[in-house]
Amino acid sequence: MSQRLEPVSSHAPSAVIWVGFIAMCVGMFMAILDVQVVATSLPTIQQAINIDPDQMSWIQTVYLIAEVVAIPLTGLLTRVLTMRWLFVASIGLFVISSAGCAASSDFNEVVSWRALQGFSGGTLIPAVFSAVFILFPNERQAIATTIAGVLAVLAPTVGPIIGGWLTATYSWHWLFLINIVPGIVSALIAWRSLPRQKGDFSELRHLDGLSLVMMALALTCLELGLKEAPTNGWISPYVLSLLSVSLVSGTGFASRSLQRTRPIVDLHHFRDRNFFVGSTLSFVLGIGLFGSVYLMPVFLAFIRGHNALEIGMTMLVTGITQLIAAPIAVALEKRTDPRLLSAAGFAVFAIGLGMSAFQDPRSDYDAMFWPQVVRGAAIMFCLLPPTRLALGTLPPARVPDASGLFNLMRNLGGAIGIAMIDTIIYTRSEPLGQALWDQLRAGDLAAARFVGAPEGTITGSPGNFTPDTIAALDPLVQTAASVQAINEAWLVAAVLAGCALLFLPLARPVAPPQ
Incomplete structure (x- = not known):
């Protein structure tokens, strides 16, 4: 597996690198914040676009499923696109899907946009934490990790107050519209500031499609099973079926990944x-x-x-x-x-x-x-x-x-x-x-x-x-x-x-x- 981005280890990173990294952290913050601000206002969204109450939780669930599938793919996508273009593409899709969510008028629209939003947002968190160890020498990594860490754990904390204030003061549309300006700005800054590297598109020729399907199926069924288990019961046929499919798919994915020289995710x-x-x-x-x-x-x-x-x-x-x-x-x-x-x-x-x-x-x-x-x-x-x-x-x-x-x-x-x-x-x-x-x-x-x-x-x-x-x-x-x-x-x-x-x-x- 080739990773063309070399670490900056022999000298202090320039101010430009720091600016690019902070732009990445802002994008990550918006992706994490989005989960919490939407969670606080689900009833408002449900009433506004006339969603059945039993379908309301899918606005969050589909985001989390897409996010958890995207996270382990970050390494592959980084090798193919480079860290710079992965971040720019991800935050760009996140902005577009946020605008789509705000413009949605029915359940199918908002769920479709939320899936894209979750997938694009899911790559931002691991991309930031890998940037810490790629962009910075040892003596700067603690500061970089702290900046990323503070924003990663601060977003869920301030999410309820931001979500509640936006919904009460303006409308539910602003839960998604607040992502647009910071997203565009962080994409432009990262595009100008992060190191320019050459992507390795040969990775796509070695992509194991079956492993990708098995990983996505395992994680999706696990998320659904965990969501339904408390209300339906852990031993209900539906939940047991989901968890069984997750176990079988996950085992198959792990077996194939450990046997291949270029796996999607290196276990x-x-x-x-x-x-x-x-x-x-x-x-x-x-x-x-x-x-x-x-x-x-x-x-x-x-x-x-x-x-x-x-x-x-x-x-x-x-x-x-x-x-x-x-x-x-x-x-x-x-x-x-x-x-x-x-x-x-x-x-x-x-x-x-x-x-x-x-x-x-x-x-x-x-x-x-x-x-x-x-x-x-x-x-x-x-x-x-x-x-x-x-x-x-x-x-x-x-x-x-x-x-x-x-x-x-x-x-x-x-x-x-x-x-x-x-x-x-x-x-x-x-x-x-x-x-x-x-x-x-x-x-x-x-x-x-x-x-x-x-x-x-x-x-x-x-x-x-x-x-x-x-x-x-x-x-x-x-x-x-x-x-x-x-x-x-x-x-x-x-x-x-x-x-x-x-x-x-x-x-x-x-x-x-x-």
Whole structure:
């Protein structure tokens, strides 16, 4: 496999290179932001273009499926087009498809444009992270990774407030129109600033079409299966069929890829211990990062009744803390073993997730402030050091493929994490509600305080409730049971984040950049 772009390792990168890289980061930010701003306003879009409620989620699902298929193809596309033209083409398609989404008038139109938008946006994230190790020498990679990392994790945090404000102030069309000007500007700057290289179109002659179909089928069925499992059940025929097709296709794809000399995606990267450990940490970070960004709006919307703008204001704490922690992470990453920083990051991240596992139905901004601060402070230490572990010691020719796999692991972790969270909420709410009723009937005053039962409802002695009392308590108990289920989801995410520490001893020492 040929990669014609050589790293700039012998001298400091010029200001032009930095400008081109920042333009790439802006394009990546818009692609990640788009997922969240659209998620906050799905009901508005559904009503505006008269989409059936049961089809509404496909606006997001088709984007995520196309994105997860595109991510592992970034290495191949980089070799064919070069990094410069891949970014320009991807952001150009992203702008065009964003305009198409804004102009859509029915379900089929918006879903078609969203698929193109997801595919073009999916290549932007791994392209940026591979650019870190191709464009910059070791001593500049920490700063470049931080710029990319801050924007990558800031986008989901500020997404709700931007989406809510745009929808409330203007219209749902602006959820897509905001991509156009930054996209065009970043494409023009990148075209002028990034190194000019010659593409290797001979790669297309060796393209394994069957492997491509098997990979796309495996990832698509996995995403669909994870989406449907919480509501239909993990052992329902539909979900089992999807997961079975994903397993068979994925196994076939892996077998063919390992046997070919020029595979679409080089799975041999996982034989590198540091890449394996870094990718595992990326997977675990996806569970915690996507999970926390999902759980907070669920709680604030369905338990506290806040709108998208209010949710965004609450979640802004995480983003501000990330920005404050970023320069500290850069300074430490330059002089500390990435294994130690990763261990500290995931330990603190697990604590931050666990701190949210003690909410009650009245928890709001104050109760969520410190858990967000702890998580926000840890996120950069969960992103920068694992990125160096996974990609920092690889030859430049291997970085684009490896970056695609590395970022795919984070997205798959997020998809599995959200499916796990939904499963916990759907399956645990009812038994937890029944347990609360049993405690209330037994006169448990602590349970009554947690539920928020009016004074005098619980006497402190066993007994049965009148129909009027049951009617008054039922919505409170249902809400409290949902809160307990959400708390359990937070706790599971915290435990999984802590499990990341078990993999770090497998990694080889990596010298920090000098």
